[in-house]
Amino acid sequence: MSILSALMVSRATVAAFMAVGFTWGCFAAMAPVLKTRIGVDDAIFGLLLLGTALGLTTTLYAAPRFDRAMGVWALPLGAALLAAMATLPGWAGVTAPLLFLSLLVLGGFSGLLDVVMNARVSEVEARTGLSLMNVNHAMFSVAYAISALVTGAMREAGLAPEAIFAVTGLMILATVPFQKTEVAPPPPEHETGDVRLPLPLVAICGTMVLIAFMGEATVEAWSALHIERTLGGGAAEGAFGPAMLGITMAVGRFSGQAVAARLSELTVIRIATGFAVAGVLIAAAAPSPIWAYFGFGLQGLGVSVIGPMGLALAGRLSPAHKRTAVIARVAIIGFTGFFLAPALMGLGAEAFGLRWAFAGVALLLAVNWPLSYSRQVAPTRP
Template sequence: MSLVPVQRPALLVAWQPALALALCGMAIGSFSASMPDLKARAGAGDGETGIALIAAAVGGMAAMHFGPAFAATAGRRVLGAAGLLAAAAVLAPLLGTGPLALIPALMLFGAGASLLDIVGNLVVAEQERTSGRRLMNLAHACYSFGFAGAALATSAARAAGQGPAQILPVAAGLIALGALALPRGPAPAPEAQEEGGGGGLPWAAVLPAGGIIFAAIMGENATEAWSALHIERTLGAAHGAGSLGPTLFGLTMGSARVGAHLVAGRVGETRLVGGSCLLAVAGVIAVALAPVPAVAMAGVVAAGAGLAVAVPSAVSMLGARVTGRARARAISRALTIGYTGFFVGPSLIGFVAELAGLRAAFLAVALTIALALPAVRALARVRAGA
């Protein structure tokens, strides 16, 4: 009688990058929930805060770009090293108290958090290649739950009268402890760490993957930032009731990623990404056209479920279609392209809302997400191992 080997649970296979991404979520969650107090502490106006947040995105994109070089240098210590840098970055917003000091402080924070994000993705992609298993959505679910937990804890601390000077050092300490718990472990394959010129990068796969990530991040950013205002201002919900929208959005993203991990093997990554984009489009349209707050809330949940799956599944599809030599740089460049959605999202929805109202703005977001569907087909046509 032959014995069939029992597969290790996926979370045990990918526990190190999953923990790293959870730590990344904790960093961003504690920072995001502290942002109103950081703004007041710095004495920054809306315009200065907007510039500082753009600086955070610039720092993040730079880290995404140079992530493969950092991975090549750090080797099997890459996750722990990036985690310690992210812990230090959480303290950066406390370095200055004036509006101008907030700009470089948030740039440092964006760089530190995004470096941990990109190396976590690179390690998961390599583990998917070597194990032949789908791990990306599960690892990204840990990011979502880390974000939600940190944001909730920060909100509770703020309600108890604590400020960034008390909250952020605790968050940084917990992240550092998590990073120190990461042993020498998996890293991108040596051939993936070679940093030559841009020649040979498989742009036929990188560009559509970047397009999918861009559309998903723009939709995520717009829904998180504007759904509460739309629910309260456009639909007349009670003051404060709109905050339930972003809360539902974050929880839905984590749950949807766990669900996607469970079904990806049966439906395939291509159908999963395409279906998730369609669900996100339907959700955002429901938010735009909702006659009452309850319908908008349901749309937020649908949008969160769809957008949650698009990014990790697109990264997984790209990793499967690129050879080891170029995999790290390909994922890095696709994420860099995709993260420009952080710039475009707030600007687009603000501009359209100013001209035609928030309903029209959300319809514009739905159209942008729909443009990811041709990119899904283009990426699926790229031969695996290109």
């Protein structure tokens, strides 16, 4: 199936993924500004980023109820709410407590949309028999890169943070009209009696996705600071760090759409982990921004497919009537790590410096190798 066809089949969820990408691409490129604005060190800034994790965790558990209650309107309403909340860091993030609260709310509404859109992709995959997770996550990366570059240009032009985040809110709002989609009917009553979930499968796939998103999140939140502070780059050069990650992740995920038809999910995860580990080590040791871009780009190519493959693997190995519940729980584990990682990165940067903190990310990514050989995910296709 061509990439264009896959985009057309899942156009509603593609718009939702782009809305989330616009949100965090802007935030990643604005991280140096927000940190300087409130005047805190790396450790405190990293702890403030825990606000997104706390908000995400709370809302992720509420997301299934929101999905059932809103039905076909869950995606567009979730994106509209995210558009409003995306403006908060601009005008509320003037002190450390206010920045924490704004990230708490933003993380919550981002998590709400995250769970619903991944569940929708899984439903469409089950209904059509097509592999669509990679192409949807690829469009998140495209939107992320676009947002980071636009934000960097607005920073260079001297726009205030309030204006930059407001523009991002409008970009998110522009995706809302495209997000209405049909919803899978509830399963027959005779299929809902067994409520037990395959917890070992959830744990293994969830941990794989967790590690992938943690590796991605550390670059998103800290690459601009690494380039600007450690390597002496300017604002536009710093913004190009997360943009490079977004661009190469999009390339990796679009390529993964084709690779997924030829190799098993676990084989792809093992190869991709090697690329990601090598890339983050190059970025950690980079003597100049150019080498950092190369490292972050290589990491993006690798880490791009691990998360989508983990979600797809969990959905494929789950019973049909439990698929959405399994996907939701794997997403809970994975996306919590997406927001925990920047905080842990801040603590590591304060204690050992950004170079060694990025080296620690390489060790974390390498854990996916032994996980991919676990018997809980063994029944995968050849």
